[in-house]
Amino acid sequence: MIPLQSQRNPYIIGRPITEPEIFFGRHEQLAFIEENLRQGEKVILLHGQRRIGKSSLLQNIPKLVKVDKSAFVSFDLEYYSQENLENLLENLAETIVEQLKISPDKVAIPKAKDIQEEKDIFCTNFLPQIQEHLKDTNLVLLLDEFDALSNNHIGVELESLFKQLKNIVYKNKRLFVIIFAGRKPADISNLLKIFPKVPIAEVGLLDNESIKQLIIQPVADSLKYQPKAIEAITDLSAGHPYFTQILCFAIFSRARELEKWEVSEEDVEMIVDRAVELAEAGFAWYWEALSVPEKVVFSAVAEAQKIAIEKKDQELEKNPLMLLKSHDDVLSRDLLKKLTKELASKGFLNEQASKVKIELVRRWLIQRHPLWHEIRELEKLDKQEIKYTYETLNQIPQTSQNQKQSTLIQSGALNQHPQKSEQDLSFVKASKRKFYLNKTEIWLVAFTILLGAAAIASFVIMYYYAERNNGYFEKKQSLMPTAISTISQV
Structure with missing residues (x-):
């Protein structure tokens, strides 16, 4: 075995995995892409949560998908989400030339100002030059973080952009596009309106075998995991590749520090707090993907699990929404059921x-989002804000039956019956403002009250002694004349 101290941490966090030898799983998605490209599908859509591994999958498509006469070019739209459409297309053209290793002096790359003056120059002038260079080879664009684009910055409505994309793709018979999205379900809905029969697949959690390989293969020559340790990691991560990498990164760092060659179940438990710290940035996007009412339910379920484990409360374990019974002046039972259903459908x-x-x-x-805090955030919303949250909740589209898919996207109940939105807003009742204090605030209030009581008590005592001394002085003064008279008589 290679000594741990001489090894850098082999687990990867913070960047996509570009090396095929440490890229595990995703066989179904790769086969799905390969099959649809062979069938000549012009647009393919893959969706999934952020940090689920979409970018890693994208980076490995050129190396693992075997399709004859195809050149792949990857383009991360997140880097250009603040750009207008003209700048975005200019950067895309530069990327295509760079990744295909075409000499810049052999292709006229359209500038943003040229695109602004002649809208179709990218399609009618630039792409034909690329096809002339590629000859009979297809160009496959891999567009990552497609829904990072925003109406506020792109300069055109996103629906218009989608139509332009369709126009470019179908006018160029050797151009294909694979779109990776997932952060904004509403934009996926718009995409499916423009491409109603697009093949669509989900990038989800890894299976147990892929997770096992992800855990043991990077350290096969230096570290041994006991079966219970592998099981513990799998239980903590549920097959999520990002969280698995985080846990293993923390485990390896601790093993190297202690010079311990074997990982037990207890070792896994020892690094959980450290793993939570390492994953803080990742948790942030995970959390921000939710509406305020969803956050309340999410925190309530987490809190209920904790109580059920500690007190062995089977009833609470089956029905975690019992924790929110006292808050039915804000959320109705029907809405809570819908929210939990949506959270389950989102994974x-x-x-x-x-x-x-x-x-x-x-x-x-x-640790970070206790239930009392999320209840407080919910009660800051007025009726209109909650209405807006309700109407935009989980706008995941339905897919037509004739769509080619490896995984169906199921519409939530809220989207299936939009006409019921107004009726269901009855869950927002006249809001009686409540005040929820955390432990620090409770101690602070108690300390303030105690300090005030002590001050009042001190004042009373000082006043009492002042009055007593004053009475004694007056009594002494009244006795003075009598004493003087007595002395004079003597």
């Missing part, structure tokens, strides 16, 4: 909507 809760799906996320919720 945040298990299928029964009774537990947080990823145990590491649950532990982070308990």
Whole structure:
């Protein structure tokens, strides 16, 4: 075995995995892409949560997808989300030339000002030059973080951009596009309106075998995991590749520090708090993807699990929403059921909507987002804000039956019956403002009251002694004449 002290940490956090030898799983998605490219599908859509591994999959497509006469070019739209459309297309043209290793002096790259003056120059002038260079080879564009684009910056409505994309793709028979999205379900809906028969697949959690390989293969020559340790990591991460990498990164760092060659179940438990710290940035995007009412339910389920474990409360374990009974002046029972169903469909809760799906996320919720805090945030919203949250909640589109898919996207109940939105807003009742204090605030209030009481007591005591001394002085003064008279008589 290679000594641990001489090894750098082989687990990867903070960047996509570009090396095929340490890229595990995703066989179904790779086969799905390969099959649809062979069938000549012009646009393919893959969706999934952020940090689920979409970018890593994208980076490995050129190396693992075997399709004859295809040149792949990857383009991360997140880097250009603040640009207008003209600048974005200019950067895309530069990227295509660079990755295909075409000499810049052989291709006229359209500038933003040229695109602004002649809208179709990218399609009618630039792409034909690229095809002339590629000859009979297809160009496959891999567009990552497609829904990072915003109406506020792109300079055109996103629906208009989608139509332009369709126009470019179908006018160029050797151009294909694979779109990776997932952060904004509403934009996926718009995409499916423009490309109604697009093949679509989900990038989800890894299976147990892929997780096992991800854990043991990077350290096969230096570190041994006991079966219970592998099971513990899998239980904590639920097959989420990002959280698995985080846990293993913390485990390796501790093993190297202690010079311990074997990882036990106890070792895994020892690094959980450290893993939570390492994953803080990742947890932030995980959390911000939710509306305020969803956050309340998410925290309530996490809190209920904690109480159920500590007190062995089976009833609470089955029905975690019992914790929110005292808050029905803000949320109705019907809405809570819909919210839990939506969280389950998004993969945040298990299928029964009774537990947080990823145990590491649950532990982070308990530490960083206690239920009392999320209740307070909810009560800051007025009726209109909650109405808006309700109407935009989980706008994941339905897919037509004739669509080619490896995984169906299921519409939530809220989207299936939009006409019921107004009726269901009855959950927002006249809001009686409540005040929820955390432990620090409670101690602060108690200390303030105690300090005030002590001050009052001190004042009373000082006043009492002052009055007493004053009475004694007056009595002494009244006795003085008598004493003087007596002395004079003597």
